[in-house]
Amino acid sequence: MSILAECFVCHKKQSLRNKQCDCGVDLNKAKRSQRVCFWINYRMPGGKQRRERVGYSIGKARDAEGKRRSQIRENRIFDIVPEAKMTLNELSTWYLALKPVQKLRSFDRIKGALGQVNAVMGDRIVGTIKVIDLEDYQIKRIEDGKALATIDMKISIVKTMIFKAFDNDMIGGNTIKAYKKVRKLLKRNANVRDRVLTMAEYRKLMQLLPHHTRAIVAIAVFTGMRKGEIMSLTWDKIDLKKRLIRLEASDTKDKEPRKIGISPELYLILNGIPKAVHDNHVVLYNGKPIRDIRGALVRACKDAGIQYGRFQGGFIFHDTRHTFNTNMRKAGANQSVTMEMTGHSTSDMFERYNTIDEDDIRSAVDQMDRYLKSVDQNVDQASNMYSSENNKG
Numbered sequence: 001m002s003i004l005a006e007c008f009v010c011h012k013k014q015s016l017r018n019k020q021c022d023c024g025v026d027l028n029k030a031k032r033s034q035r036v037c038f039w040i041n042y043r044m045p046g047g048k049q050r051r052e053r054v055g056y057s058i059g060k061a062r063d064a065e066g067k068r069r070s071q072i073r074e075n076r077i078f079d080i081v082p083e084a085k086m087t088l089n090e091l092s093t094w095y096l097a098l099k100p101v102q103k104l105r106s107f108d109r110i111k112g113a114l115g116q117v118n119a120v121m122g123d124r125i126v127g128t129i130k131v132i133d134l135e136d137y138q139i140k141r142i143e144d145g146k147a148l149a150t151i152d153m154k155i156s157i158v159k160t161m162i163f164k165a166f167d168n169d170m171i172g173g174n175t176i177k178a179y180k181k182v183r184k185l186l187k188r189n190a191n192v193r194d195r196v197l198t199m200a201e202y203r204k205l206m207q208l209l210p211h212h213t214r215a216i217v218a219i220a221v222f223t224g225m226r227k228g229e230i231m232s233l234t235w236d237k238i239d240l241k242k243r244l245i246r247l248e249a250s251d252t253k254d255k256e257p258r259k260i261g262i263s264p265e266l267y268l269i270l271n272g273i274p275k276a277v278h279d280n281h282v283v284l285y286n287g288k289p290i291r292d293i294r295g296a297l298v299r300a301c302k303d304a305g306i307q308y309g310r311f312q313g314g315f316i317f318h319d320t321r322h323t324f325n326t327n328m329r330k331a332g333a334n335q336s337v338t339m340e341m342t343g344h345s346t347s348d349m350f351e352r353y354n355t356i357d358e359d360d361i362r363s364a365v366d367q368m369d370r371y372l373k374s375v376d377q378n379v380d381q382a383s384n385m386y387s388s389e390n391n392k393g
Contacts, residue, residue: 001040001041001042001043001065001068001069002015002016002040002041002042002065003016003038003039003040003041003058003061003062003065004016004038004039004040004041004051005018005027005031005036005037005038005039006036006037006038006039007021007023007025007027007030007036008025008030008035008036008037009021009023009025010022010023010025013039013041013051016038016058031058034056034057035056036056037053037054037055037056038053038054038055038056038057038058038060038061039051039052039053039054039061040052040054040061040064040065040068042065042068042069050172052064052068052172085125086125086126086127086170086171087122087123087124087125087126088117088118088121088122088123088124088126088129088158089118089122089123091126091161091162091165091170091171092114092115092118092122092161094165094170095114095161095164095165096110096111096114098164101164105228105253109157110157113153113154113157113158114157114158114161116154117137117154117155117157117158120137120140121133121137126162126165126171126175127171127172127175129175129178130178131178131181131182133178134155134178134179134182135182137155138151138155138182138185141154142185147310148185149310151185152184152185155182155184156184158179159179159182162175162176162179163176163179194322195313195314195315195316195319195322196319196322196323196326197221197315197319197320197323201304201306201315202217202221202323204304204305204306205217205297205300205301205304205306206218208299208300208303208304209296209297209300210296212283212284212285212290213283213290213293213296213297214269215269215270215273215282215283216230216231216283216290216293217293217297217317217320218265218266218269219233219266219269219270219282220317220320220321220324221320221323221324222262222263222265222266222324223245223260223261223262223266223324223341224260224320224321224323224324224325224328224338224341224342225245225247225260226253226318226321227317227318228253229247229251229252229253230282230283231283231289231290231291231292232251232281232289233245233251233281233282233283234280234281234282235275235280235281235282236280237251238262238270238282240262240267240270240271243261243262243267244259244260244261244262245259245260245261245262246258246259246260247259247260252343253343254343256343258340258341258343259340259341260341261341270282293317294317297317301315321342324342325338325342328341
């Protein structure tokens with residue numbers, strides 16, 4: 001059993017006696033400034049080696065080493081490895097009770113996904129779940145007709161829970177290994193959607209949607225805001241005089257503040273919404289904030305002849321972000337400005353929401369044709385001038 005020191009530069013774990021790391025870092029100086037992380041290294045009954053991260057205090061590292069030494073001597077294996085007796089269901093209960101998790105906008109989705117996974121593997125001891133078990137779960141869900149993206153989402157949520165448990169010393173490295181190795185079923189960007197709502201379709205929906213849901217769809221189409229951002233939007237975030245929506249970091253999915261312009265058409269819609277005295281939310285129904293409009297949107301799409309759903313050619317609410325990005329690009333708006341409004345931090349993510357259609361392709365070749373004609377015209381003019389000068393000569 002030993003205590004190891006982790007270099008804060010190269011992250012090499014080495015003997016506590018080392019004064020200098022191989023990369024040149026002065027470890028003694030780094031220890032005094034609490035930049036060295038300490039680990040305890042020991043062997044379990046049966047000879048299996050285990051390593052635990054303790055923190056930046058050498059005192060706590062020595063205490064942890066003594067505690068583990070005593071537990072190993074008394075063969076109290078369950079005290080050392082909680083996952084040896086904890087089920088996936090029990091771990092889920094712990095995870096869902098965490099305050100930071102409960103505050104997530106996606107909490108209901110996380111709870112639902114864990115519930116569905118636990119229905120299959122909830123009684124299994126966390127430490128006994130192997131890669132093959134997770135792959136079997138994937139195959140069974142495929143056979144049940146579930147979408148690959150849905151299956152990947154559930155596995156991803158379980159992974160996040162497992163990593164959180166590892167960070168809080170609930171489980172060890174051997175358990176986390178299985179979740180690191182299981183692969184996604186869907187290849188990168190294979191589920192990128194390209195559905196754009198045309199203005200004709202938008203006009204139809206606005207006529208068929210219930211009155212209290214029209215503003216939500218309009219805001220989505222003309223700003224590219226996410227559904228959760230729209231549902232929680234309050235009047236203090238809207239400046240109609242300057243035609244701006246100002247979202248704070250706490251209002252956005254990426255935890256970054258954003259400024260979003262208000263188009264003339266959206267201005268008229270927002271200006272026509274009466275403000276409630278008792279509630280500051282922009283969109284209300286029967287005096288209460290609206291949680292979801294999926295049912296109303298499905299019915300309106302059906303009446304408008306628009307296919308609704310996550311399939312090729314189908315429309316879902318999130319496609320309004322594709323619509324906004326694509327319309328902004330076609331209008332010639334600066335890409336960086338559009339990215340600022342939608343909250344896309346990288347060009348790759350922006351391009352996922354920017355759809356190139358047949359009109360763009362035709363427009364591009366027409367633009368090339370005009371360019372080539374202008375080049376030919378310039379060449380002809382130059383040729384004629386050259387011929388005239390030769391004739392004069």
